Amino acid sequence: MKACARGAVVAVTAAVAAVALAACGDSGGSDSGGGDHPRIGVLLPDSTTARWETNDRPMLNRQIKELCADCEVEHANAKNDVAIQQAQMESMIADGVDAILLVAVDSKALRPTVTKADQAGIPVIAYDRLAEGPISGYASFDGEEVGRLQGKALLRAMSDGAMGDRIVMMNGDPSDPNAVSFKKGALSELEGKVEISKAYDTRQWRTEVANMNMSGAISALGAGNIDGVYAANDGLAAGSISALKANKVDPLPPVTGQDAELGALRRILAGEQYMTVYKPFEPEASAGAALAVAAARGESLDRVAPDRVRTSTGGTVPAVLLTPITITVDTIDDTVVKDGVYTIQQICTPQLDAACARAGLT
Numbered sequence: 001m002k003a004c005a006r007g008a009v010v011a012v013t014a015a016v017a018a019v020a021l022a023a024c025g026d027s028g029g030s031d032s033g034g035g036d037h038p039r040i041g042v043l044l045p046d047s048t049t050a051r052w053e054t055n056d057r058p059m060l061n062r063q064i065k066e067l068c069a070d071c072e073v074e075h076a077n078a079k080n081d082v083a084i085q086q087a088q089m090e091s092m093i094a095d096g097v098d099a100i101l102l103v104a105v106d107s108k109a110l111r112p113t114v115t116k117a118d119q120a121g122i123p124v125i126a127y128d129r130l131a132e133g134p135i136s137g138y139a140s141f142d143g144e145e146v147g148r149l150q151g152k153a154l155l156r157a158m159s160d161g162a163m164g165d166r167i168v169m170m171n172g173d174p175s176d177p178n179a180v181s182f183k184k185g186a187l188s189e190l191e192g193k194v195e196i197s198k199a200y201d202t203r204q205w206r207t208e209v210a211n212m213n214m215s216g217a218i219s220a221l222g223a224g225n226i227d228g229v230y231a232a233n234d235g236l237a238a239g240s241i242s243a244l245k246a247n248k249v250d251p252l253p254p255v256t257g258q259d260a261e262l263g264a265l266r267r268i269l270a271g272e273q274y275m276t277v278y279k280p281f282e283p284e285a286s287a288g289a290a291l292a293v294a295a296a297r298g299e300s301l302d303r304v305a306p307d308r309v310r311t312s313t314g315g316t317v318p319a320v321l322l323t324p325i326t327i328t329v330d331t332i333d334d335t336v337v338k339d340g341v342y343t344i345q346q347i348c349t350p351q352l353d354a355a356c357a358r359a360g361l362t
């Protein structure tokens with residue numbers, strides 16, 4: 001079926017139908033599954049976490065173009081708003097794109113829209129976060145392993161590793177299935193070994209919410225009574241560390257993170273953050289792009305995705321599940337610098353000169 005006709009069929013409101021018809025009029029649409037100029041919609045969740053716009057978006061774009069020079073890519077960022085993401089996805093469905101790559105703001109809330117795409121014959125590739133509903137493929141990292149790496153590193157960093165060490169847990173947004181996996185993996189390492197004095201879920205992964213929660217934890221527990229902080233990602237680490245500093249906690253307890261953000265690498269060099277988890281962007285984008293291009297061309301996804309993952313609908317779909325890597329001060333050089341994610345010049349501000357020299361970043 002012609003993609004634009006397909007879009008018009010599923011359009012439920014007059015407004016959406018008008019968009020669909022306008023799109024048909026403009027371009028004549030494209031054939032689903034292997035037509036000229038396959039069109040791929042890329043739906044990113046927010047700009048709160050730097051990776052989506054800084055790493056994933058340009059890399060996905062480049063990788064899709066490398067695999068399919070005549071593919072067209074349409075991006076949208078939902079700015080952390082479920083209704084905006086639903087509308088963005090609806091409009092891509094109405095517009096008759098050939099495949100959608102989705103990082104869901106809220107996997108449950110997006111489920112009906114994923115179902116709508118499926119009914120319109122548009123394959124949805126879940127990217128990084130396992131979206132609910134009838135998805136066709138998945139590209140991501142082993143989320144529980146991320147949590148285990150964070151938990152292990154935190155135990156290592158709380159030097160005495162003594163029973164009874166008290167930690168505060170800053171978990172991510174539970175509507176992101178990854179956040180649930182990170183927490184599960186971390187708890188499998190931490191439970192029974194430390195006392196979890198406070199644990200928070202952080203709505204929309206917001207740095208300022210983590211900051212507020214950490215201030216609350218410090219008031220409740222006392223500044224000197226926090227021996228470690230489990231922060232699920234670098235944004236939450238940043239919010240926690242700024243609250244610890246504002247409350248004059250000195251020395252700072254070890255704090256974990258995730259995403260290898262530039263700010264996190266600088267905090268690690270400055271001795272403020274203990275670690276981050278690096279999920280190499282390039283292979284993930286490459287897997288996402290390969291799945292999206294194959295889906296848009298109507299080709300088999302098994303060929304580009306060796307693993308399988310169980311979805312919310314009960315079946316399994318082709319998946320690529322990559323392995324995350326711990327970064328501490330000693331391994332910045334060997335990971336993100338070696339991979340060309342950041343240059344030493346980008347990471348090493350003048351204030352970090354001595355720290356960078358010690359870490360071999362010269």
Ligand code: GAL
Pocket residue numbers: 049051128129172176178179205233258259279
């Ligand atoms: C997760 C993702 C992390 C982090 C977080 C916040 O789903 O795997 O890398 O960015 O979202 O957006």
